[in-house]
Amino acid sequence: MQEGSIYVLRIGHRPRRDVRITTHVALVARAFGAAGFVLEGGEENLKSVRKVIGHWGGTDTFSIRAVSDPKRFVREWKKDGGKVVHLTMYGINIGGESLESMQHHGPVLVVVGAGKVERWYYENSDWNIAIGNQPHSEVAALAIFLDRLSGGLELSKGFSDAKISVIGSEHGKNVQKRLP
Amino acid sequence: MQEGSIYVLRIGHRPRRDVRITTHVALVARAFGAAGFVLEGGEENLKSVRKVIGHWGGTDTFSIRAVSDPKRFVREWKKDGGKVVHLTMYGINIGGESLESMQHHGPVLVVVGAGKVERWYYENSDWNIAIGNQPHSEVAALAIFLDRLSGGLELSKGFSDAKISVIGSEHGKNVQKRLP
Numbered sequence: 001m002q003e004g005s006i007y008v009l010r011i012g013h014r015p016r017r018d019v020r021i022t023t024h025v026a027l028v029a030r031a032f033g034a035a036g037f038v039l040e041g042g043e044e045n046l047k048s049v050r051k052v053i054g055h056w057g058g059t060d061t062f063s064i065r066a067v068s069d070p071k072r073f074v075r076e077w078k079k080d081g082g083k084v085v086h087l088t089m090y091g092i093n094i095g096g097e098s099l100e101s102m103q104h105h106g107p108v109l110v111v112v113g114a115g116k117v118e119r120w121y122y123e124n125s126d127w128n129i130a131i132g133n134q135p136h137s138e139v140a141a142l143a144i145f146l147d148r149l150s151g152g153l154e155l156s157k158g159f160s161d162a163k164i165s166v167i168g169s170e171h172g173k174n175v176q177k178r179l180p
Numbered sequence: 181m182q183e184g185s186i187y188v189l190r191i192g193h194r195p196r197r198d199v200r201i202t203t204h205v206a207l208v209a210r211a212f213g214a215a216g217f218v219l220e221g222g223e224e225n226l227k228s229v230r231k232v233i234g235h236w237g238g239t240d241t242f243s244i245r246a247v248s249d250p251k252r253f254v255r256e257w258k259k260d261g262g263k264v265v266h267l268t269m270y271g272i273n274i275g276g277e278s279l280e281s282m283q284h285h286g287p288v289l290v291v292v293g294a295g296k297v298e299r300w301y302y303e304n305s306d307w308n309i310a311i312g313n314q315p316h317s318e319v320a321a322l323a324i325f326l327d328r329l330s331g332g333l334e335l336s337k338g339f340s341d342a343k344i345s346v347i348g349s350e351h352g353k354n355v356q357k358r359l360p
Contacts, residue, residue, distance in 0.1 A: 021204070031314040140212075166314075167313070171303055
């Protein structure tokens with residue numbers, strides 16, 4: 001893990017119910033500048049994310065992996081000097097002090113739950129942060145968190161190994177394909 | 181429709197495949213200060229959103245409805261003087277000029293697609309806006325758009341008719357229930 005880098009850990013993934021939401025969480029991590037995505041669950045749940053990376057880039061700059069014991073992952077993360085942020089509507093609303101101290105810390109692991117999250121994560125995270133205290137979406141919460149943490153700077157990023165990319169246009173589609 | 185208010189129109193909803201994503205889109209609309217949510221599809225797809233509004237509030241301040249002809253809805257919106265923003269990864273990246281001009285216009289309808297969006301929406305929207313030109317999530321795109329448009333001001337909002345609400349806490353859950 002690198003100084004200043006951000007990883008996202010998705011816990012509690014329910015293979016059928018959460019398959020699309022978890023994919024959205026992973027793609028948000030990638031698009032908003034995280035260095036990696038870690039899923040509690042089986043490797044087979046990462047198929048569609050791998051496909052996106054293969055087309056749109058990130059093979060070298062965005063790592064993905066599955067783990068079977070996420071608590072152990074968190075414990076080792078902290079032992080290595082990393083900080084842990086758990087996104088939850090029960091936490092302290094984002095902004096101000098906590099955001100600044102996260103920006104000045106070492107690597108940050110952002111924990112994103114599905115369904116009910118075990119008390120352990122509330123107690124063992126350095127920060128429990130709410131993106132508003134209303135129920136909405138872990139996909140939205142992660143996006144806002146990463147956007148605020150980076151000061152909005154990650155949204156224009158590209159991936160050098162992309163086979164396909166988009167050039168924004170006013171009323172149509174402009175897709176660039178790189179010749180093999 | 182009111183001066184300055186924002187509505188979200190979700191098009192192309194596929195009842196089985198998109199059920200949870202569409203619910204997340206609607207909840208993001210509510211949590212990030214939109215005045216209403218409009219779904220292309222049947223009323224039965226709005227059940228879980230109605231349930232959240234019943235518990236967490238918004239009966240009077242957040243309207244939801246289903247429409248069968250979304251293009252007609254867009255045409256009438258524009259005829260009434262409203263503006264239309266279509267969120268798409270093929271559009272112009274958010275920020276700067278376009279955001280400012282949206283903030284100074286009348287009511288804004290934010291169109292959010294599922295799967296492939298018909299050319300008609302690209303051509304008939306006042307703005308096609310990208311939240312980055314990478315593939316990620318319509319849930320994330322809507323959240324970032326509303327967050328940026330409101331200048332981050334909507335995230336601390338409450339709903340006066342809530343039966344249940346959360347007070348953010350550092351390492352636990354603090355839920356307030358209103359007596360009936």
